[in-house]
Amino acid sequence: MSDHASAFVPPKTGFFARNRDTLLRTLIPICVVIFLVLLWQFIITVNSIPQYILPGPLAVANSLYNDWGTLSPALWVTTQITMQALALALIGGVGIAIFLVQSKWIETAFYPITVILQVTPIVAIAPLILIYAPTTQVALLICAFLVAFFPILSNMVQGLKSVDHNLLNLYDLYGASRWQTLLYLKLPSSLPYFMTGLRIGGGLALIAAVVAEFAAGSAGAGSGLAFRLLESQYRLNIPRLFAALVLLSLLGVVIFAITSFISWFFLHRWHESSLKREN
Amino acid sequence: MSTSQAPLIPAPGDTRRRPLVVMRSVSKMFSSGTLALSDMSLTVEGGEFVSLLGPSGCGKSTALRIIAGLGDVSTGTIDWPSSRINSKGLPEGDISFVFQEPTLMPWQTVFGNVYLPLKLRGVSKSAAREEIMNTLATVGLADFADAYPRELSGGMKMRVSIARALVTKPKLLLMDEPFAALDEITRQKLNDDVLRLWRETGITVIFVTHSVFESAYLSNRIVVMKARPGRVHADFPLKTSMSRDAHYRTSEDYRQACEKVSNMLIDAIGGEEH
Structure with missing residues (x-):
């Protein structure tokens, strides 16, 4: 080999060469999951474990397909409750945060109340909410909202208070109104904090929607995946229980992916968190 | 005085040469009880380039912030004889501020x-x-x-x-150690830019710095301040026979200006009780 050979490597052409990193990053986790599923099926088959103890992936897939008529409306209900609760939590969290930072006295007066709401276990207040709420759906929504809104609130309060003091001085200097300062400075400046709250809140909304449904013990046609989980357990229909579980996991993953994308979309142009280190 | 000096310091009778901001016996006490400024009086005329120079803690930044309306005076007054003032007593749109950080x-x-x-x-x-x-x-x-x-x-x-x-x-540009965090070469370039802008626009500049060389290079008037409590120690014009550009940095004029400013600063620091 000549001495010059290593001096210059021409860039590789072709789709696979150019996207090698991205492909590997996608393929490796997929391979791991496939391997684990195969291992699962293998263990079930070799040990002939009965379905009512641990169903194999094939049985779960079968159940997903056959029970889709029962599971899909439940999935839809859980998705709706989660999304509605998250939306309310965003509005409530941001709104209350803006209200709290208006003055030190307001924060001193009201912040403890939000903390009490947060630290009280949702399972413990769910029965109470069930009594007061007009329908079970509304009760579930309230529960999921209470859990999801606190991380959004506390992150937002932190963000609104972390605005660069010199920028605040600058806005004062140019005679900016309270409204202008909020709209052009405080809200954009707290966007990274809001995005953290959104990602945590999204995950918690789903958890709360499920926990609240357990606590509420709701049943019947309008119920979510949590009810289908319990129902499958009572009937020892373990493959269906796993199928419901898979759907819940997938829903969680989708929520995580969407909130991460939203965060990336709004921050990637300017925020350090979305910046690649150049060394 | 050479002709190139003419645009630097406005002649008497020039409309620019009118008091722009007048501080009368201004004191500032922080809520912690620290007296940051004591009985400071300063009149800055239109078209001047004034450097506020002094050791750290002498209240030069506080003075600048008070002029900008960022913080109230404890006693004393600040007047804007040639500006229209708004309800907060500030000359609306006439002042700009450059912080130490780009902000x-x-x-x-x-x-x-x-x-x-x-x-x-x-x-x-x-x-x-x-x-x-x-x-x-x-x-x-x-x-x-x-x-x-x-x-x-x-x-x-x-x-x-x-x-x-x-x-x-704006009529008045307030700069609070704007180039302190920059490397020397960048700093010199920006100094030249600020001088050029000052010359071209006829803007008035109050420039806070702790650098003798920077203040001697830029200003046509230097206010040396003393610490604990912050007050004016010396206030004198800097006249040079040449325009300030790259050549000025190596001239005898500049050396003398630096020496004068440096002596005043040493005097101000030496006069402090330790």
């Missing part, structure tokens, strides 16, 4: 950052565009209008900050 909004482009003062006044983006691009051109950043602050070097960020301060065409 840019990272979520806005260079254009958006310079647009801010006009946006807060309700000027539409399209109406402001020409003014913004012109101002960016004067600081040499016309090609960077769409860049985000994180893509710029420290010196370039400072230029954006200066452009933002100039876009409203």
Whole structure:
């Protein structure tokens, strides 16, 4: 080999060469999951474990397909409750945060109340909410909202208070109104904090929607995946229980992916968190 | 006095040479009980380039912030004889401030950052565009209008900050150790730029610094301050027979100016009780 050979490597052409990193990053986790599923099926088959103890992936897939008529409306209900609760939590969290930072006295007066709401276990207040709420759906929504809104609130309060003091001085200097300062400075400046709250809140909304449904013990046609989980357990229909579980996991993953994308979309142009280190 | 000196210090009778801001016996006590300024009086005339020089803790930044209306005076008054003042007693739109940090909004482009003062006044983006691009051109950043602050070097960020301060065409530019965090070469370039802008626009500058060399290079008047409590120790003009450019840095004039300023500063620090 000549001495010059290593001096210059021409860039590789072709789709696979150019996207090698991205492909590997996608393929490796997929391979791991496939391997684990195969291992699962293998263990079930070799040990002939009965379905009512641990169903194999094939049985779960079968159940997903056959029970889709029962599971899909439940999935839809859980998705709706989660999304509605998250939306309310965003509005409530941001709104209350803006209200709290208006003055030190307001924060001193009201912040403890939000903390009490947060630290009280949702399972413990769910029965109470069930009594007061007009329908079970509304009760579930309230529960999921209470859990999801606190991380959004506390992150937002932190963000609104972390605005660069010199920028605040600058806005004062140019005679900016309270409204202008909020709209052009405080809200954009707290966007990274809001995005953290959104990602945590999204995950918690789903958890709360499920926990609240357990606590509420709701049943019947309008119920979510949590009810289908319990129902499958009572009937020892373990493959269906796993199928419901898979759907819940997938829903969680989708929520995580969407909130991460939203965060990336709004921050990637300017925020350090979305910046690649150049060394 | 040579003819090149003429634009630097306005002649008597020049309309620019009128008191722009008058501080009378201003004191400032912080809530912690520290007396930051004691009985400080200072009159700055239109077109001057005044440096506030002094050891750290002498209240020079506090004085600048008080002039800008960022914080109230404890006693004394600040008047603006040649400006229209608003309800807060501040000359509306006549002052701009450049902080030690560039203080840019990272979520806005260079254009958006310079647009801010006009946006807060309700000027539409399209109406402001020409003014913004012109101002960016004067600081040499016309090609960077769409860049985000994180893509710029420290010196370039400072230029954006200066452009933002100039876009409203203020009468008075307040600069609080603006180049202290920059490397020496960038700092000298920006000093030359500030001098050029001052000469071209006829703007009045109050420049806070702790650098003898910077103040001697830039100013035509130097106010040396003393610490604990902050007050004026010396106030004198700096006259030179040549225009200030790259040659001035190596001239005898500059050396003498530095020596004079340095002696005054040593005097101010030496007079403190330790």
